[in-house]
Amino acid sequence: MKFKEKAMEILFLLAACVSILAVALICIFLFANGIPAIKEIGLFDFLLGKEWRPGNDIYGIFPMILGSIYVTAGAVLIGVPLGLLMAIFMARFCPMPLYKILHPAVELLADIPSVVYGFFGLVVIVPWVRDTFDGTGSSIFTASVLLGIMILPTIIGVAETSIRAVPDSYYEGARALGATHERSVFFTVVPAAKSGIMAGIVLGVGRAIGETMAVIMVAGNQARMPAGLFKGIRTLTANIVIEMGYATDLHREALIATGVVLFVFVLIINLLFSVLKRRSAE
Amino acid sequence: MKYDKKEIINRSSFKKTVIEYLKNPFSLFLWLLVVLAAVITVVILGFLIGYILIKGIPHLTPELFAWEYNSDNVSMMPAIINTLIMIAITMVIAVPLGVFSAIYMVEYAKKGNKIVNIVRITAETLSGIPSIVYGLFGMLFFVVALGWGYSILAGAFTLSIMVLPTIMRTTEEALLSVPDSFREGSFGLGAGRLRTVFKIVLPSAVPGILSGIILSIGRCVGETAALMYTAGTVTSAANSLFSSGRTLAVHMYSLSREGLHTDQTYATAVVLLIIVMIINFISGFIAKKLAK
Incomplete structure (x- = not known):
């Protein structure tokens, strides 16, 4: 025994x-x-090499690093305001019956596979961008919009939790001083949840930078320096998936090294996230 | 959840609300902003799901579910079978590992145990790693270093590592929510730690563990990047653990990449969406059970 x-x-x-x-x-x-x-x-x-030409043994991933950063920044610009406002709505404005529908809806948004997002981007957003703006439609802008949608549930989830965690006395105090419901929420409750919200944004950045399939399907994947908002781009993640299938020798190792760079990026973001989370827990 | 206060606010009459907003146009603006954000989010989700369903359902033909894949029928049946096999193996590997490590962290480790801290940090790291990095690692380790080749087994092991932190975290939470009086009662009756864990603590934690497993299954269903270079993209159903095979998500990616079978891609997307919605519904159901 x-x-x-x-x-x-x-x-x-x-x-x-x-x-x-x-x-x-x-x-x-x-x-x-x-x-x-x-x-x-x-x-x-x-x-820092600006050219990626595996055929000539030139391996510079600077265009892909920039590509990942641009696309992620675009996703943050679109996803963060929308996600944050949605989180505020869900935590402080939404009546209970509506919440019972919205909460599973947001969870569903998180569960949809990235290929389905990518395909949706390919058949809906890409043609729309092509018709509305110039270019082929596969561009930094398109990828940013799609990724902005994809990181919504991450940001909403974390931000909502941290807004709910703010003590009621903050809200009550503001109301007692004569502030309206909206002003109380926006200027006392939300600032108090700042570090939790930041943690959510950082987590969203991590998701965006690591997203692969959806980005490949809408970003155009040209391995060159970013040429404009409506021009194609290739991210670090896309570089690995697209070329790994046929790469050999140094080319293959260069792709794995691309993965290493991505890994280091993500580790830094994770570190930032846990620091922020610890601060918001205090 | 705290809704009482808001209900008191909501009780003010419509007229009073309007007057208050007219006095505070900025508040009205803020209110409009959050409502607009909510509407946009819901419209995006509704449009995405509606669009895929409307475009895809008419193409759900019987040929799409033929047992054998060929380039005429682009059947997704082999991919569905592969997905099921993949999920089964992944769960067989990941669930015991995840549950056992959670048991160690909650039931056995003493407070301030160094190993627990390290495990917690590594699990947090694992949950933040993007799936393509898992894919790369799986290719380097399982496919090349262990010599398994592109195979279901390599894919399942890669996925197991990927979902391990999810199962660990949910199991840990479930175990922590079991009241200590259960354990004390069991010890008091003379049961050992092992018996207490398996007979008393685990059964009461089952719903929580189950929700973690369902969450992980959802991730496996939708995973593409981690599988392309571990399980490969062979179109037929796998007939052994060491044969390559594409799962449904990989199948859909390949179809849309080829660009020849747009209608069938829509149909595949419908199947994926429906699976995900079912999983979402089940996990919501369990969560509701848990909340009671």
Whole structure:
């Protein structure tokens, strides 16, 4: 009996260690396969090189880094105001019967697979952009709009929770001083939830920068420096998926190194997120 | 949820509300902003789902569900079978791992245990890693280093790591919500820790664990980037764990990439959407049960 207890405890401990092992393995395999390529290409040529021509052994991922940053920034510009206002609505304005419909609706928005979003972008947003503005329709703008929609549920979820967590006394105090419901919510409750809202935005940024399939389907994927809001772009994630299928040797390693760069980006964002979350918990 | 205060506000008559808003045009503006945001969000969701359903449902033909795939019928049946196999294997791997590690963190580890802190940080890291990075890792580790090739097994292992933090977190929350008096009662009757965990604590935590599992299944169904270079894109149903096969989401991506079968792509999107909606409904149902 004693033995069984001890054995099971060790088994549970081993299971708990699997996630440590997984993170360690991910780091080791990505870095071990990616770093040699960065060394061979040269760190600066790789990160700041403006040309990506695998045929000529020129591997500069600066266009893709910019592409990821532009598209993510666009998604934040569209998704954050909308998501934040929606979160305020859901936390402080929405009557209960409506909330019972809206809450599952927002969850559904989070559950829709990214291919379906991408396909929707491809058949609806791309033609609309093509007809309304110039260009082919596959562009930074299109990808930003689509990603802005995709990060909505993330931002809404975190922001709503943190707005709800603000003590009622803040709201009551503002009301007692004669502020209207709207002013009380916007100028006392929302500022008090600031770090939680920031955490939500950072989480949304993480989602946007890591999104792959939906972006590939609407961004055009030209591996060149961004040429304009309505011109095509390729992100770091798209670079990996598009070329990994046929890449060999240094080309393949350069793609894995692209993944390493993305991984480092995401780790920094995660770190930021946990710092913000800890601050909002205090 | 605190709605009482708002109801008191809402009780003011319509006329009074209008007068108040006319006195405070800025408040009216803020109110319009939030309502507008809500309307836009709902319209986007409604339009997305409506558009796909309307365009896709007419193309849900019997040929699309033929047992064999060929380039004429572009059947999604093999992809559906692959998806089911993939989910089953992923859950077989991830659920015990996730539940066991949650048991360790909640029931066994003492406060301030270093390992628990590290596990928590790594789980948080895992949940933030984008699926394409999982895909890369799966390709480097399972497909190449372990020599499994593009296979269902490599895909399932990759997905297991991906959903592990979700299962761990939900199980942990479920275990923490079991009152300590249950454990004390069990110990008091002379049961050991192991028996207490399996006979007393786990059964009361089942709904919470289940909601985590359903959430993970939803992620597996929609996953594409992590599977393209681990499970591959072969169109037929897998006949062994080491054969390659595309899941429904990968199938849909390939179809839309080829661009030859737009109607069938719509139909595939409908099937994916319906699966996701069912999963969403079930998890909402369980959440409601939990709240009671």
